[in-house]
Amino acid sequence: MTDLFGIPLPALLSQLLLGLVNGSFYAMLSLGLAVIFGLLNIINFAHGALYMMGAFLAWMGLEYLGLNYWVMLLLAPLVVGVLGIFIERLLLQWLYKLDHIYSLLLTFGITLVLEGIFRSFYGSSGQQYAVPDALQGATNLGFMVLPNYRAWVVVASITVCLAVWALIEKTSLGATLRAGTENPKLVQAFGINVPRMITLTYAAGVALAAFAGVLAAPILQVTALMGSNLIIVVFAVVVIGGMGSILGSIVTGLGLGVIEGLTKVFYPEASSTVVFVVMAIVLLVRPAGLFGKEK
Amino acid sequence: MTHNFKRIALASLTLCGAVAGLPGTAQAQISGDVVKIGFITDMSSVYADIDGAGGVEAIRMAIADMKGMVAGKKIELIYADHQNKADVAANKAREWIDTQGLDLLIGGTNSGASLAMAKIAAEKKKPFMVIGAGSARLTNEDCTPYTIHYAYDTVALANGTGNAVVKSGGKSWYFLTADYAFGASLQGDTATAVQKAGGTVVGSVKHPLNASDFSSFLLQAQGSKAQVLGLANAGGDTINAIKAANEFGVTKTMKMAGLLMFINDIHSLGLKTTEGMYLTDSWYWNQSPEARAWSRRFYEKMKRMPSSLQAADYSAAMQYLKAVEATKSDDADKVMAQLKSTKINDFYAKNGEIGPDGRHRHDMFLMQVKSQKESTEPWDYYNLVQTIPGVEAFTKLADSKCSLVKK
Numbered sequence A: 001m002t003d004l005f006g007i008p009l010p011a012l013l014s015q016l017l018l019g020l021v022n023g024s025f026y027a028m029l030s031l032g033l034a035v036i037f038g039l040l041n042i043i044n045f046a047h048g049a050l051y052m053m054g055a056f057l058a059w060m061g062l063e064y065l066g067l068n069y070w071v072m073l074l075l076a077p078l079v080v081g082v083l084g085i086f087i088e089r090l091l092l093q094w095l096y097k098l099d100h101i102y103s104l105l106l107t108f109g110i111t112l113v114l115e116g117i118f119r120s121f122y123g124s125s126g127q128q129y130a131v132p133d134a135l136q137g138a139t140n141l142g143f144m145v146l147p148n149y150r151a152w153v154v155v156a157s158i159t160v161c162l163a164v165w166a167l168i169e170k171t172s173l174g175a176t177l178r179a180g181t182e183n184p185k186l187v188q189a190f191g192i193n194v195p196r197m198i199t200l201t202y203a204a205g206v207a208l209a210a211f212a213g214v215l216a217a218p219i220l221q222v223t224a225l226m227g228s229n230l231i232i233v234v235f236a237v238v239v240i241g242g243m244g245s246i247l248g249s250i251v252t253g254l255g256l257g258v259i260e261g262l263t264k265v266f267y268p269e270a271s272s273t274v275v276f277v278v279m280a281i282v283l284l285v286r287p288a289g290l291f292g293k294e295k
Numbered sequence B: 001m002t003h004n005f006k007r008i009a010l011a012s013l014t015l016c017g018a019v020a021g022l023p024g025t026a027q028a029q030i031s032g033d034v035v036k037i038g039f040i041t042d043m044s045s046v047y048a049d050i051d052g053a054g055g056v057e058a059i060r061m062a063i064a065d066m067k068g069m070v071a072g073k074k075i076e077l078i079y080a081d082h083q084n085k086a087d088v089a090a091n092k093a094r095e096w097i098d099t100q101g102l103d104l105l106i107g108g109t110n111s112g113a114s115l116a117m118a119k120i121a122a123e124k125k126k127p128f129m130v131i132g133a134g135s136a137r138l139t140n141e142d143c144t145p146y147t148i149h150y151a152y153d154t155v156a157l158a159n160g161t162g163n164a165v166v167k168s169g170g171k172s173w174y175f176l177t178a179d180y181a182f183g184a185s186l187q188g189d190t191a192t193a194v195q196k197a198g199g200t201v202v203g204s205v206k207h208p209l210n211a212s213d214f215s216s217f218l219l220q221a222q223g224s225k226a227q228v229l230g231l232a233n234a235g236g237d238t239i240n241a242i243k244a245a246n247e248f249g250v251t252k253t254m255k256m257a258g259l260l261m262f263i264n265d266i267h268s269l270g271l272k273t274t275e276g277m278y279l280t281d282s283w284y285w286n287q288s289p290e291a292r293a294w295s296r297r298f299y300e301k302m303k304r305m306p307s308s309l310q311a312a313d314y315s316a317a318m319q320y321l322k323a324v325e326a327t328k329s330d331d332a333d334k335v336m337a338q339l340k341s342t343k344i345n346d347f348y349a350k351n352g353e354i355g356p357d358g359r360h361r362h363d364m365f366l367m368q369v370k371s372q373k374e375s376t377e378p379w380d381y382y383n384l385v386q387t388i389p390g391v392e393a394f395t396k397l398a399d400s401k402c403s404l405v406k407k
Helices: A009-040 A047-065 A069-090 A100-122 A148-170 A172-182 A184-189 A194-216 A226-241 A246-266 A274-285 B002-027 B052-065 B086-099 B111-124 B154-167 B181-196 B215-223 B235-247 B263-269 B289-302 B308-327 B332-340
Strands: A138-140 A145-147 B034-041 B073-081 B104-107 B128-130 B147-149 B172-178 B200-207 B228-232 B255-258 B278-281 B364-369 B382-388
Touching (some): A009 A047, A009 A148, A009 A172, A009 A226, A009 B215, A047 A069, A047 A100, A047 A226, A138 A148, A148 A172, A148 A194, A148 A246, A172 A194, A226 A246, A226 A274, A246 A274, B052 B308, B086 B104, B086 B111, B104 B111, B104 B308, B111 B128, B111 B147, B154 B181, B154 B228, B154 B364, B172 B181, B228 B235, B235 B263, B289 B308
Parallel strands (some): B228 B255, B255 B278
Antiparallel strands (some): A138 A145, B278 B364, B364 B382
16 A cells, blocks of 8 residues: 555545545635625624524524425525625624724624524534435545535535636626725715625625535534634634635635645644644735735 | 600510521521522533533422422522633632522532532532532542532443443444543543453544544544544534544444433434444433433423433432431531431432442443334433443542542
């Protein structure tokens, strides 16, 4: 058997692939954060809680309404997107003129409220959500047995990430969005409704979080705290990629998933901190992040 | 004149009251004319389901079964959430003892919180019954004359599961261990039990607390070719590890042994995922007719079956109240002496005895999770594999590191 750094090659390959699966969650969540930060200039701490809501909505849809996974994969992001519209219109829009710290505190507060509500209704040990029938089972890749559902997660999230990137970078709607980020006043002067654009962007950003939540539901136990376990890492991903950079957040999300996966083989104890070590190094060398522009 | 008369009348009334109160206190020595039980546990976070509000309800049931009175005095219950913070737990305990006239402190989940409360209770000389916390230190290095460790501890879990699984053919073990003090001691205790029974430990991997993804660790475990995967972790980590083990087919090649699992964990994972797993617990709702009867009452109130901890909450409170009734006193030393000299046999504990180290040694049970086919009703989850007598399950008195044990 071929060895690489003392680890058999098949084992290494399988860890790389698993890293990619985790990385796709990082990518999707950090993408939403990056889009929101880019246009609204707010740090959306409620992202983790909305991801949790996505997972819970999937579970509730099946439990109470008999709606299957595929329906909820579309419906949950819509519901969370509408909630996002309310959050932005009722709360966030009053804070744009103030310091970042206010919106950060507000969204953190929203997180606490949402988590508290779900915990008091559904307890702390969480709910079980089964893998949909079509994606049951596993495929033998030779070097490892990959559950079909995990393969689907990678495909779905990379597709969504690329679609969002193309939408923002390659279409005229995306061009307007980017222009709105650079100079909202000028764009408004061209007759474009910038406040509505901002609201919809926030809604789209949190809908991405809910989509990731539905994807995660069959893999992880659906609990009120599942978002807070993840969100700190995702923030680190955004910082490494460069705040507000779309492509940056996708690439760093996937990349860090892989780095984390490899750490789990070579030195498992460090696997929860390796992302932050990378963050510290990147901030020292390139303070604006890997893909960010210095302002 | 009328003014003076009023004063005299008032004074004599007060005197009468004071005198009338005297015979009561002479008869039964109950401080403050009320027996106050305080319960501090995790009410809102990871361990809230296995104890929490259900634990409060269980103690309330014990008080209700005494008709709210003991030795002719009223029983009162106060409770608080320690949020898994040891300092919050200790401060609350101190406040209650100093200002509320607390007579018994019951400690819920979280070993850190219980170790901190044990110190306060010992300093203030108040009985402290630990239910939910697992650290065996409570009756070893950190034992006090006032601590009773009532339900289970890490040693008993390790002896139960470790020993039994080896004897049923699971000779080689690999551990998946939470990377903090609790995980390390659970792995250590179990490894000792496994080796004593003639098994071997092939290896282990440490994972960070609250790890969200276990697939990578599980592939390493599978690569070890060990027969048994010992899960030296708790709560959400155990649950997510088991889910991933199913998904990656690890359960096909390895037997899973949960070292700290409660019925609520099985309930939320479902039988399909947990079928065939071994675990050790101090009690199961369906283990005897008395247990079933009590559990049905609990179910009526909470709409879920009680965990072993919630049953132990009831049992501990009840044993304490019986001791107060027997001694006609809430004096800590008298009640502790009574508790330590009485054999405990109720719907929860079988052949129970509280040693000088404060360890309540009672029968423990090795369970195997039923398959979906075997399960005939909701919450029907376990087959009893083996009853482990208390003296074998827990640390033997002769091996105790507690300074109160005379050797």
